Amino acid sequence: MKFKFDKDIMQIHFNEDELKIMNDKKCLELDLKNSKHFINVLSRIVGEFHRKIVEKDPSLGNLLTYDNTEIESK
Numbered sequence: 001m002k003f004k005f006d007k008d009i010m011q012i013h014f015n016e017d018e019l020k021i022m023n024d025k026k027c028l029e030l031d032l033k034n035s036k037h038f039i040n041v042l043s044r045i046v047g048e049f050h051r052k053i054v055e056k057d058p059s060l061g062n063l064l065t066y067d068n069t070e071i072e073s074k
Contacts, residue, residue: 003041008052009074010045 001018004011014022022028030038054061065071 003045005045005048008056010049 001015002013004013
């Protein structure tokens, strides 16, 4: 998988093998090493994206999200 972070959008791109695995298993499984890589990349993206969002719309800096908050994709 590749992470693309451009302007106001974050995308996760999957290759054909990854898509087949996710389609078959209906989930994403990572071993410990790759889980750590995944977390590291997401942490960096989260920090950058949070900063950019708040710069564009300061009112979103106080937005709260809960376990049952629905998130809509484009």
